[in-house]
Amino acid sequence: MTESKPLRADARRNRARVLEAAESVFAARGTGAPTEEVARAAGVGVGTVFRHFPTKEELLKAVLFARLLRFADEADAVVAANSPDPGDAFFGFLAGWIEMAGAKNAYLEALSAAGIAVPTSGSVIGERLIGSLGVLLGRAQDAGAARKDLSAEELIPVIIGMAKGAEHVGDDPVRRARTIEIMFDALRPPGRSLAE
Numbered sequence: 331m332t333e334s335k336p337l338r339a340d341a342r343r344n345r346a347r348v349l350e351a352a353e354s355v356f357a358a359r360g361t362g363a364p365t366e367e368v369a370r371a372a373g374v375g376v377g378t379v380f381r382h383f384p385t386k387e388e389l390l391k392a393v394l395f396a397r398l399l400r401f402a403d404e405a406d407a408v409v410a411a412n413s414p415d416p417g418d419a420f421f422g423f424l425a426g427w428i429e430m431a432g433a434k435n436a437y438l439e440a441l442s443a444a445g446i447a448v449p450t451s452g453s454v455i456g457e458r459l460i461g462s463l464g465v466l467l468g469r470a471q472d473a474g475a476a477r478k479d480l481s482a483e484e485l486i487p488v489i490i491g492m493a494k495g496a497e498h499v500g501d502d503p504v505r506r507a508r509t510i511e512i513m514f515d516a517l518r519p520p521g522r523s524l525a526e
Contacts, residue, residue, distance in 0.1 A: 345382045347372040352393045357433070361390060361440035387446045394437040398455045401430045405462035417475025420466040421514055424489065427459075428510060431493035460486070477519055488517070 351372035355363045365386050369376040383389035405423060413419035441447075464482035471478050492513045499505045 341382075344372075344374055344378055348374060348379050348382055348389070349393060349396055352389055353397065356390075356393060356436075361436055365389065387441055387444050390437055390440055391446070394434060394441075395455075397430065397433060397437075401426070402455045402458040402462070405459055409462050409465045412469075416466070416469035416473040420470035420476055421517075423463070423466050424485075424492075424514070424517075425510060427463075427489055428493045428496050431489060432497050435493065435497070474519060476517055480517065485517075 348368065352368045355368050355371050359367070365379055366376050368389070369379045372379070379389065383392060404426065408419055408423050411419070460482050463485060467476060467480060467482055467485065470476035471480070492510065495513060496506050496510055499509045
């Protein structure tokens with residue numbers, strides 16, 4: 331088995347530009363946007379895109395993985411910051427996860443439509459996120475900002491449902507924020523709501 335050679339500096343820069351451009355193009359135009367548009371946005375030829383990502387599905391998987399990894403890094407940073415307001419940190423993290431989940435779902439649906447299976451649970455990134463969620467939840471519970479009868483594992487399907495609910499509302503930021511806050515009220519101790 332041969333080891334792949336590390337990319338040259340210019341090839342690494344091109345790959346990073348392609349990933350950044352792909353994320354931007356797919357966010358603006360959807361995952362169905364053509365690869366040629368990604369190449370134009372990255373300032374490279376379409377051949378360069380295919381040298382790094384032989385198929386569009388490989389590009390979609392790479393963008394999805396980069397997004398998830400970035401979100402896991404952000405989660406680690408929120409945990410490390412040890413906010414003086416654990417409730418804000420917890421609910422802020424959940425809001426970010428809900429937004430990220432909507433984008434993640436679009437990538438997973440596009441890959442699934444192409445017959446590509448992407449592992450979604452038990453991954454290293456997933457374990458990191460659940461770990462961060464557990465720490466932030468525990469801190470919020472200790473501060474009286476979150477229900478005591480919740481576990482991080484129980485919150486995963488709740489987050490998935492919240493993400494679907496937020497997607498259903500659409501692009502109206504006021505309605506999305508209000509919908510998310512209504513859903514968050516179910517995670518707060520009885521009798522405590524956002525207004526308090």
